[in-house]
Amino acid sequence: MQESTAAPDAIVTRRLTGCRVSADHLDYLVEVDGDMRIAQWLSGEIQSPEQSRARLGRWVRMWEETGKGFWIFQDSDRSIVGHGGLFDSPREAGEVEVGYVIKPAYWGRGLATEITMAAFKVGFESLDLQRIIAIAQPANAPSRRVMEKCGMIFETESLSPKGLSSVRYAIAKEMWSA
Numbered sequence: 001m002q003e004s005t006a007a008p009d010a011i012v013t014r015r016l017t018g019c020r021v022s023a024d025h026l027d028y029l030v031e032v033d034g035d036m037r038i039a040q041w042l043s044g045e046i047q048s049p050e051q052s053r054a055r056l057g058r059w060v061r062m063w064e065e066t067g068k069g070f071w072i073f074q075d076s077d078r079s080i081v082g083h084g085g086l087f088d089s090p091r092e093a094g095e096v097e098v099g100y101v102i103k104p105a106y107w108g109r110g111l112a113t114e115i116t117m118a119a120f121k122v123g124f125e126s127l128d129l130q131r132i133i134a135i136a137q138p139a140n141a142p143s144r145r146v147m148e149k150c151g152m153i154f155e156t157e158s159l160s161p162k163g164l165s166s167v168r169y170a171i172a173k174e175m176w177s178a
């Protein structure tokens with residue numbers, strides 16, 4: 001087992017506070033799952049509220065079962081700006097993946113970068129992970145830029161079983177702490 005403990009329920013970055021995702025966050029998830037500017041880079045299609053409800057249930061169980069998952073982040077006005085966190089990769093066995101989504105009104109302010117760096121700190125310092133990966137569609141330039149700004153290194157481009165192309169980046173604990 002790679003991790004030694006559970007991730008904290010609350011996390012603070014320079015501009016944001018994050019709290020462990022819970023059933024209270026359904027409205028937020030319905031909002032982002034219903035926004036094609038976001039959905040195009042995730043499932044590829046708008047999700048129904050029922051699909052969001054099911055996804056939220058999986059996220060809540062993931063925390064309970066694996067001791068990590070997504071935090072929902074608020075700014076100083078207590079407005080939700082997005083989510084991000086660490087999870088066992090469903091695509092790469094044995095790997096822990098970082099993921100992030102920022103609501104379009106908040107794009108371009110460095111918030112995804114801030115969240116990703118905070119997730120790395122938890123992953124490497126609290127969970128004692130040796131490596132964290134990130135996966136994106138090749139055309140998702142903003143997401144790839146976040147990975148690069150956070151010190152991740154491009155590793156490979158591959159095809160999923162459904163024939164969709166994706167790129168994988170990674171950062172090792174020794175690279176992060178250097």
Ligand SMILES: CC(C)(COP(=O)(O)OP(=O)(O)OC[C@H]1O[C@@H](n2cnc3c(N)ncnc32)[C@H](O)[C@@H]1OP(=O)(O)O)[C@@H](O)C(=O)NCCC(=O)NCCS
Nearest residue numbers: 038041101102107108109110111112113136141142143145
């Ligand atoms: C990807 C995402 C989380 C980035 O959030 P963000 O808070 O705007 O990210 P940051 O501000 O930290 O960094 C974005 C970087 O991408 C750059 N960028 C934005 N659009 C770009 C484009 N079309 N081409 C190249 N770079 C681009 C920005 O300039 C910035 O880089 P810089 O700081 O060097 O100028 C946000 O766009 C999002 O939620 N997208 C939809 C969901 C998604 O794709 N999630 C990731 C799935 S892998």
